[in-house]
Structures are given as C-alpha cells and as structure tokens.
Amino acid sequence: MSGAGGKIGVTAPMLELRDVARAFPVRDALGRSKGAVRAVDGVSLSVPRGSVLAIVGESGCGKSTLGRLALRLIEPDSGSILFEGEDLRSLSAAALRARRRDMQLIFQDPFASLDPRMTVEQAVAEPLRLHGIVPRAKERDRVAELLSRVGLRPELARRWPHEFSGGQRQRIAIARALASGPKLIVGDEPVSALDVSVQAQVINLLQDLIRELGLTFVLISHDLGVVRHIADRVAVMYLGRIVEEGPAAEVFGNPKHPYTRALLAAVPGQGRGAAALLEGDVPSPINPPSGCRFRTRCPHAEAICAEQVPPLADHGHRAACHLQHQLPPAIARHERDAGGERLKRLQAFFSDQRTGE
Ligand code: SF4
Numbered sequence: 001m002s003g004a005g006g007k008i009g010v011t012a013p014m015l016e017l018r019d020v021a022r023a024f025p026v027r028d029a030l031g032r033s034k035g036a037v038r039a040v041d042g043v044s045l046s047v048p049r050g051s052v053l054a055i056v057g058e059s060g061c062g063k064s065t066l067g068r069l070a071l072r073l074i075e076p077d078s079g080s081i082l083f084e085g086e087d088l089r090s091l092s093a094a095a096l097r098a099r100r101r102d103m104q105l106i107f108q109d110p111f112a113s114l115d116p117r118m119t120v121e122q123a124v125a126e127p128l129r130l131h132g133i134v135p136r137a138k139e140r141d142r143v144a145e146l147l148s149r150v151g152l153r154p155e156l157a158r159r160w161p162h163e164f165s166g167g168q169r170q171r172i173a174i175a176r177a178l179a180s181g182p183k184l185i186v187g188d189e190p191v192s193a194l195d196v197s198v199q200a201q202v203i204n205l206l207q208d209l210i211r212e213l214g215l216t217f218v219l220i221s222h223d224l225g226v227v228r229h230i231a232d233r234v235a236v237m238y239l240g241r242i243v244e245e246g247p248a249a250e251v252f253g254n255p256k257h258p259y260t261r262a263l264l265a266a267v268p269g270q271g272r273g274a275a276a277l278l279e280g281d282v283p284s285p286i287n288p289p290s291g292c293r294f295r296t297r298c299p300h301a302e303a304i305c306a307e308q309v310p311p312l313a314d315h316g317h318r319a320a321c322h323l324q325h326q327l328p329p330a331i332a333r334h335e336r337d338a339g340g341e342r343l344k345r346l347q348a349f350f351s352d353q354r355t356g357e
Contacts, residue, residue, distance in 0.1 A: 013082070014184055014216040015047040020069055020079030026286055035286045039065040040076075041240040044312075047184075047216055047233075054219040054227040054248070056263065057237035060285065063220045066237070067186045070218060071103050072096065083184070101131040101180035108189035110169035114161040120147070120172055121157035127179040146175040151205060167198035171205065178209070186218040191226060203230060224263060228252055236260045239285055239293040246317025256319035258298050258327065292322065300327060 020043050023036040039062045047053045055063045068074045072081060072088045081088045083099065091099060107113040114123055124143045128134055134142045144154035150171040161169055170190065177185055187206065191199040207230050210217050221227050227234060228248065235245040236259065244257040255261045282297075283289050289296050295305040300323055310320040321327070 013046045014049040014084060015070060016082040017043055017045045017070060018080040019044055020076045020081060022065060022069055022074065022076050037285045038240050038288065039285065040069060043242055045235055045242065045245065047218060049216055050214050051232040052210060052217045052219060052230055053233045053235060054221055054231035055235050055237060056221055056224065056227055058222065058282070060282070061237040062240040063237050064188050067188050067218060067220045071105055071186055073105065102183045104177040104180065104182040104185045106173055106177050106185060106187040106190045109193050110166050110173055113173050114169055116161055119158055119160055123172065124176050124179055127176060131180050133180060146178055149178065150175045166194050167202055170194060170202050174205065184216045186220065188220045192223060199226070206230065236263065239283065239288050241293060241320070242312055243294065244319045245312070250317045254316065256315050256317065256324050257321050258300055259294050
C-alpha cells in the first residue's frame, strides 16, 4: 500500500526522536509518592519528510504522550527531539514559539477542541494573528480559503461551534491547524469520536491535504483500518516502548511481534479487541514486567523473556522479540489472514466514502 505522503521521494527526516523518555509521578490521596508511570520509555523514531507515520497500540500504551513529546507540548525527562535537524529542547522559549507555527496538533474530540465563545472565523483566524501570517485586512479572505480547503462553505464563518456536526467541527479544527502553514501535524485519534461514515470522509480529507500540501503527518490511532488506509510507516507501542516499526505494507503483511499479530487478528468495531485474544491483564505501567514487557500476555514467552529486554532489532523491519526467529509461522499466517480480511473490507469502505459529507 502506498500512503498519502509516500510519493515525495525525499528521505531527510522531518522529525527524529532519540531515546525519548517521560515518566509521571503517582501520588496517593495524602500526596505520598507511589512511584511513577513510565509513559514513554526510551523511544527512538524517525519520520521522513512528507510521510505519514502511524503510532498504534491499546489505550494507555503511551502513544498520545509520545505525540505531545514530539511537539514539545510536554517536556521529556531525557532524550532528543529533532525537528528538521534542530533540537527542540535546545530552543529558547521565544525560538520555540516561532517554531510552533510549523507544528500543529489535531485533537480527538472536535466538541472540546473549539472554544464555544469563538465564531468559526475567530477560531481559524487566531493562529493567523498569533503568528502574524496575513495582515488584518486579509484575514477574512484567508479564513474563507481555509474553510473551502476543508470542504466547508465560507459563509459558515460567522456561525458558532455548537451549530455544527462532529464531522464539520473536526473540519474546522483541521482548518485552524492549517492556518499557520505547518510542515508537521500530529493527529491524536482525529476521527475516533466521529460516526464511522464521517470518519472515512475526514480521513480522506486528511489524505488529500497531506498529499497536496506535502505535509508530514503523525497519526496516533488504535484503528488499524484507518492506519492501513493512510500510513506509510507504522510504529506499534506497548507499555511505553516501541515493539515493532517499519513500512506499513511490511508490518501489516508480515508482522514480526506477537503483540502486533494479536492487534491485527482483533476485529475492530465488533467488541473483540486485542485484549480478548491475549492471556492475562495489561500489567501496571507503574511496575511493568522485567525483560520483555509483553511477556505476561505473550503465548510464546520463555525464560529469557523475563531476564533480558529484547532490543528493537532488524528482522526485515524492526521488532523487539527474543524469539522472533522461532515464532510459529502458521499462527502468524492464520492471525494475519483473519485481520487482513477485516482490513480489506475497511479499505473498500473508505474508498466508497470519497464523497461530500
Ligand atoms: Fe513474547 Fe518473549 Fe518475544 Fe516478548 S520477547 S514478545 S515475551 S516471545
């Protein structure tokens, strides 16, 4: 599969994360320390310019925290974040503010992401004004252009957010994100709060914008149908770490890690997620298992899995599993086929939905 942005043959990374970590302290009701949640623990990733990287995993795996770290909306405890080769952690507050126009975030909930006291025009014009992008006299025209670009009629600009549907609000949020002329957008579950038919329309819109504007896009999602439709590369997270990463076609076509296989075998939308296919509960992120963090749920675990952290090594693409070379291929093929059929149906559905809302 070819993602929206993969056709631009430039390979220099737009974004690079090197060994990034962030923990959040946990306290009891009396304020006493109860340890820390290691939300992101030593993640290294590279996002080529003009490409779409999807970060996938179950709720609580750290993918949303990683997205915010990538934009330096929250501070890492350690590691480097390079944007066009420049370490964001070394920037002064003023330099970071100036850089912000190049990096935007689209939130999951279109109902919460727009200020109910601002008209659509005010909401979309705010970043234009903040970054001094167009003179005041040209603001209205630029807002109208941006609304047209996301498939909304410019005359809707005087209306209030509550007058719009969820899909329309997410289009407004996208117009606002585009206003500063960003190079990189992080979409944190940008369609998961929408009805499924509207999801397809908004994802198709994002795909068109990524291609037309040459955007680099980081998609945070638990929905593998959406990911398969749009991503060039996929990184799979489990308890704060990347367990598999590579080109989307390879990760979907030949998953190496048992957790990725479980995700692919799950049937989205039918109440049977990866958790239903795996043994045991998700471990506490405050006290994760030794060695491989997936070992308490992995059907293939052996002694070495408790003793040593598996490196994210190249097995055709990167995967972190000690026993990758001896996993039963028959199970992998069976799991892949079960997930693949569902994903194919989802892709056909997205293609059928390329009409207006
Ligand atoms: Fe399973 Fe061991 Fe591989 Fe972890 S390292 S995924 S526990 S086989």
